[in-house]
Amino acid sequence: MNIKRVTLYHVSMNLLSPFVTSLETVQQRETIIVEVKDKDGATGWGEVVAFSSPWYTEETVKTSWHMLEDFLIPKVLAKEIHHPSDVTTLCSSIKRNYMAKAGLETAIWDLFAKKQGVSLSQLIGGTRSTIEVGVAVGARSIGDCLRQIEHYVQEGYRRIKIKIKPENDYEWLKEIRRHFPTISLMVDANSAYTLNDLQQLQALDEFQLLMIEQPLAADDIVDHAVLQKQMTTPICLDESIVTCEDARKAIELGSCKVINIKIGRVGGMNEAKKIHDLCQAKGIAVWCGGMLEMGISRAHNIALASLPHFTIPGDISASSRYWEEDIIIPEVVVKNGMVEVPKQAGIGVSIHRKRLEEITLYKRTYTAS
Ligand SMILES: O=C(O)CCC(=O)C1=CC=C[C@@H](O)[C@@H]1C(=O)O
Ligand SMILES: [Mg+2]
Numbered sequence: 066m067n068i069k070r071v072t073l074y075h076v077s078m079n080l081l082s083p084f085v086t087s088l089e090t091v092q093q094r095e096t097i098i099v100e101v102k103d104k105d106g107a108t109g110w111g112e113v114v115a116f117s118s119p120w121y122t123e124e125t126v127k128t129s130w131h132m133l134e135d136f137l138i139p140k141v142l143a144k145e146i147h148h149p150s151d152v153t154t155l156c157s158s159i160k161r162n163y164m165a166k167a168g169l170e171t172a173i174w175d176l177f178a179k180k181q182g183v184s185l186s187q188l189i190g191g192t193r194s195t196i197e198v199g200v201a202v203g204a205r206s207i208g209d210c211l212r213q214i215e216h217y218v219q220e221g222y223r224r225i226k227i228k229i230k231p232e233n234d235y236e237w238l239k240e241i242r243r244h245f246p247t248i249s250l251m252v253d254a255n256s257a258y259t260l261n262d263l264q265q266l267q268a269l270d271e272f273q274l275l276m277i278e279q280p281l282a283a284d285d286i287v288d289h290a291v292l293q294k295q296m297t298t299p300i301c302l303d304e305s306i307v308t309c310e311d312a313r314k315a316i317e318l319g320s321c322k323v324i325n326i327k328i329g330r331v332g333g334m335n336e337a338k339k340i341h342d343l344c345q346a347k348g349i350a351v352w353c354g355g356m357l358e359m360g361i362s363r364a365h366n367i368a369l370a371s372l373p374h375f376t377i378p379g380d381i382s383a384s385s386r387y388w389e390e391d392i393i394i395p396e397v398v399v400k401n402g403m404v405e406v407p408k409q410a411g412i413g414v415s416i417h418r419k420r421l422e423e424i425t426l427y428k429r430t431y432t433a434s
Contacts, residue, residue, distance in 0.1 A: 066103045066173070066177065067103055067104045068103055068176075068433065069103060069432060070431070070433075071099065071172075071431045072099075073098070073100075073130065073133060073431075074098040074099075074421060074425045074428045075126070075427040075428065076097070076359070076421070076425050077095040077096075077426055078093075078094050078388060078389075079093055080094055080388075081386075081388065081389065085203040085205050086203050086253075086255050087228060087254060087256075088120045088255050089121070094359070094387075095116075096113055096114065096115070097130060098110065098113075098359075099168045099169055099171075099172040101169070103180075107176055108176065109175035109177070109411065110175050110412065110416060111169060111174075111361065111365070112168060112171070112358060112359060112361040112362035112365075113129045113165060113168030113329070114167070114329035114358050114362055115128070115165070122163075122164070122307075124164045124165065128162070129168065132159070132162045132165035133168065134429075134431070137162075137165060137166060138169065138431045140155050140159075142431065142433040142434075149174040149335065152169065152173050152333065153335045156169075156170075163307055164330070164332075166333055167330075167331070167333040168329070170332070170334060170335065171365045174188070174334045174365070175411040175412045178412075179410045179411035181410075184408055184411070185364075185368035185411055185412050186371040186413075189369070191406060192371065192372070193372075193373075193406060194371075195403045195406060196367060196370045196375070196379070196403065197224075197379075197402055198224075198379055198399055198402060198403065199223055199224030199225060199249075199380060199381075199382075200222040200224075200382045200386065201227075201355060202217070202226065202227050210227060214241065218245065221399065221401040222399065223249060223378040224275065225245075225251070226250075226252065226278070228252070228255070229252045229253070229254050229257070231257055231262060234265070234269060235268055235269065238250075238269060239272075249275055251275040251278065252276075253278035254277065254278065254279055256304060258280045260281070260288050260292065267295065269298060274298045276300065276301040276322070277300055279301070279303040280292065280300065282305075283305060284304075285305055286314060286318055287318065289305065289321060290318040293322070301322070301324065301325050302321040302323075302325065303327070304330070306324055306326075306331070307330055308336060309339040309340050312340045312343055312349075316349055322349065323350045323351070323352070324350075324351050325351075326340050326351050328362070328366065329362070330356075334368075334369065338369070338372065341375070344374060345373070345374035351376075351377070352376075352380075353370040354380050355381060357387060360396060360414065361392065361393060361412065361416070363381060363397050364414050367381060367397070367407070368406065371406045382397075384398075385398075390417075390420055391420070392416060392424070394416075
C-alpha cells in the first residue's frame with residue numbers, strides 16, 4: 066500500500082451522562098479521527114483514544130496530534146507498506162505515544178482489510194460471529210449507580226463494572242450485592258490504592274468479584290504481585306500493560322490473573338493481538354477494554370474481541386450508551402448482551418460523514434510529497 070493522504074479530524078461530542086472515575090469525570094469527549102487514503106483512493110479509518118488531559122495515561126489529544134503530524138504521519142507517507150504490522154516497525158524509533166500510534170495503525174488495518182476484501186475480524190484470525198459484552202458504570206452516587214446497574218442488567222449486559230475508590234468501595238459493594246446478589250460484577254480502581262490499603266482491599270474478597278482492575282499504581286507490576294498473593298479476587302491489569310513485554314513480565318511475576326487489552330493503550334492492533342496470543346499460551350484471561358470511544362474505535366474493538374481467547378465480556382457497549390448519535394452506520398447495537406461482528410470488509414461499518422462534520426472542530430490533510 067502507498068498511503069497518499071492522511072486526514073486528521075479534531076472532534077468533540079458530549080457524553081449522554083458524565084462518566085465518573087477515581088481520577089476524573091468525563092463529560093465532553095474530545096478526540097482525533099484518522100482517515101487514510103491510498104493511491105487507488107481506498108480509505109481506512111482509525112480513532113485516537115487519548116483524553117483531553119493526561120489523567121488516564123500521559124497522552125492527550127494535543128500530544129497525539131503533535132506526534133501524528135510531526136513524526137508518525139511523515140513515516141507512513143514516506144514508505145510503501147506491505148502489511149499493517151509494518152507500521153509498528155516503522156514507528157518503533159518513536160518512544161511510547163501508544164494512543165497516537167494506534168490511531169494511525171488501526172486506520173491502516175482497516176484499509177488493508179478492505180483492500181483484501183475481508184473483514185478485519187477475519188484478517189486478524191477472529192473466530193466469533195457474535196461477542197458477549199459488558200458495561201462500565203461511572204456513577205456519582207450509590208443511588209445513581211444502582212439505577213444504572215438495574216437498567217443495564219435489564220438491557221442484557223453480561224457483566225457490570227463499577228468504578229471504586231477507597232472512600233466508598235465497601236459500602237457501595239455491600240449495597241450493590243444486597244440488590245444484585247448474583248450478577249457478574251467487577252470493579253476498577255484506576256490506581257486509587259497502595260499496599261498500605263491491603264486490609265481494605267482484602268475486605269473486598271467477600272463480594273465474589275469477577276476481578277479487581279488496576280488497584281495499584283499505573284506503572285506498577287511489583288506491588289500488584291505482592292497484592293495478588295494476598296487476595297483471592299483476581300487482579301486485572303489495565304494501565305500497567307502497555308506492551309507485550311510488560312504482559313510477559315507481569316505474568317512471570319504473578320502480578321495478575323487477567324489482562325484488559327485496549328488497542329489504544331498498547332499502540333495498535335498488532336501489539337494487542339500479540340498480547341492476546343501470549344495470554345492464550347500462558348492461560349491468562351483477557352477481555353477488551355473500552356475508552357469511552359466513538360464508533361470507529363468501537364468497531365476495531367469488536368474485531369479484536371472476536372479472537373478466540375477473549376472469553377470475558379468486554380467494555381463494548383452500544384453506541385447509544387454514550388452518544389445521541391454515533392459517527393458510524395450502522396451504530397453498535399447490543400441485543401441480549403451480544404454484539405454482532407460485522408462481516409463486511411474492514412471494520413465493516415460506514416462513516417456517517419454528516420455527523421462527523423457536525424462534531425469536527427478542525428481538520429487537516431497531510432499528503433505524500
Ligand atoms: O468505554 C467504556 O465503556 C468503559 C470505559 C472505562 O471504563 C474506562 C475508560 C477510560 C479510562 C477509565 O476510566 C476506564 C478504564 O480504566 O478502563
Ligand atoms: Mg481500567
